[in-house]
Amino acid sequence: MEGLGVRGKALVMRDVSFSYPPAPGGGAVPVLEHVSLEVGEGAFCLLVGHTGSGKSTLLRLAKPELALAGERGGAVEVFGRDVSRLSVGDSARLVGFVFQDPDAQMVCDSVWHEMSFGLESLGTPPPEMRRRVAETCHFFGIEPWFGRDVATLSGGQRQVLALASALAMRPRLLLLDEPTSMLDPVAEKSFLHALFRVNRELGVTVVVATHRPWPMVDYATCALEAGAGAVREVALGPLRARPSLGVPPSPAVPDAEAVRADDVWFRYSRDAPWVLRGCDLAAACGSVHALVGGNGSGKTTFLRLVAGLGRPSRGRVRVGSGLSAHVALLPQDPKALFVCDSVAAELREWQGRAGYPDEDVTDVASRLGLSGLGATHPYDLSGGQQQLLALAKLLLTRPRLLLLDEPTKGLDARAQAVLADELWRLAASGAAVLMASHDPNFVRQVADVTSMLFDGGVAATEKTPSFFEGSVFFRD
């Protein structure tokens, strides 16, 4: 069929424009202007572009019940049918949608209910529903956790569940909006593998919006780039390039000890399994120390103990003298730190308690690229900007020991470079940085020392270059 070139078009946009409704006292904000594109049936298409380039808007235009408020023009067709005439049910049967946030897009409390949610909405008869849920779970290997609660799943499992529950309705086109940006690289790979099978084995057309295309290029068949209101086709090859983070200012000279953990054992309740079992670790001031290891290896737990958010059952965690009043922890989800209505207010929230001057606020905001965003609501920022705002808030308290939990989640290449600069700057000033990360590319370029956590303890601690040279499995 492919050879004859008679395969249909899965998604066609003709002369599509979209602009947000005019803000009070301003004009309408155009996002897309006269965009035309075609995605062939069976394609795996990447939609790349910087934050704010209109990728999400473009995807939502193909799913009328998700369309944003604003002015639109032009025609959008899915498999030859005008989307504005599709009923909610037809749209659900034809086009699946997977969102970015693995938590928020879950609707029900248990895996089986989440799987059947869409089919229940469509009023599928129970015997047919049973069969489709069974098939879909079998395809994705969900059976072992079919009876579990959604709350007990990892982020990666939730995202696979979101994909599976969309596919239970057997859509022919699947749209995904930054589906892996909140996953660690290991979970990202297994999600992409599942997506690849959906595309190649089931023949579902896939369009993925992403600002981090490099892990997906090997699966993709074509790519579109959004930017400045337009969309154009680009070659896949150049998208393979990983972000280069620049060079550290000067090799850091580790001095006094910042953190020392001796034979730390920890579990969350009396009958729970041990998370840490005899964990020893030392981190020095003036260096960036990375913790790597799989999900559940205890990285987050270890950071929490260092931050004083728990007490080891046995052993001790000591924080270097004079540092304990200057600790800061960047949690996995930056939203845990946001309380104000604007970026500017957010940056000043702790000014009273921590006593930093106004110049610091301006300085940090400009370094982290938040200068023009003072009046924006933190929730209107992109995931990467939210992460940088949370970091800015912590940097303003002048931490001497900065703990970061998966800081590169959701960051595009530019934001990663900004983050790397800040960590180097902090280390050069004599502070200690301890970060848990799944991202080998970032760790290799940024950390001075790398420790691998495994089975509740530290399996190896080495200088980063020798850690990566001696490893066959840690490749980015």
Place this chain on the structure above:
Amino acid sequence: MATTGTYPAFDGLHPVVPAAYFCGVIMVTMLAFQPVCVGISLAGALACSLAQRGCASTLRGLRWQLPVALLVALANPLFSASGSTLLLRLGPVAVYAESLAYGACMGSVLVAAVLWFEDASRSLTSDKLMALTGGAWPTVTLMASMTARLVPELVRRGREVSGAESACTAARPSTAAGRASSRIRTSGVLMGWSLEDSLVTADSMRARGWGAAERRTSYRLYRFADRDSAALVGVVTLVAAAGVAAWIASSGFRFYPVETALSPWWGYAPVAALAFLPSALALGGRLGWRG
């Protein structure tokens, strides 16, 4: 024993069977106010708890249940000075044996009812409860499921938010007023976070055809087979028999002014059969299990 504590009664039957059983047994327990019936129900509830929740968690529960029962037993004579056998006189208050017995009976009903509810919650997980309502009220069931997801998530996030603030030592509140405002702050953060998430959840529901059909259908996790209807008939019959027996026993019994004679032992057989059914099933299941 490793399996102790994970042996729900009526395992392998449609949830409507345990639901009917526990409704029946709790009703009989609360309505039959007669020492022997209450004693049997209490013993049955304890046996059921030991069989399906294990020794440790049963004892942990009894640590607060027994003192409460004792308190009720001792408090009753203070409020109701009726009876004929005077035990002692505390100033103006006369303590009668009948009144003490009445209090003990009341305390036992309380403990038995609590234990039966605990046993029921072990057998009837939220999944099973939803399977009961799913056919008739799919949307209500869905809402229950959403709530069951949101409440623990809110609690977990609350901990995360206050943890994130207190981990940042330079910004930690130092005064009592500061700590109070930090609690308000936590709820503010949670509110914003949840509202933001609910927009995505709503989109996610719409993308999967929310409102597409006139009437939602329900995924059936449990099948209602012939075995289940037989078991249901059995349970309902037993509940009815026990109810009649308990009614006869308790209507012929008075605490005051003098405790009347009890009915003959066989009059309690249906109540005992009802109360010990789940523990007998569990025991039978374990002994009869062949690998």
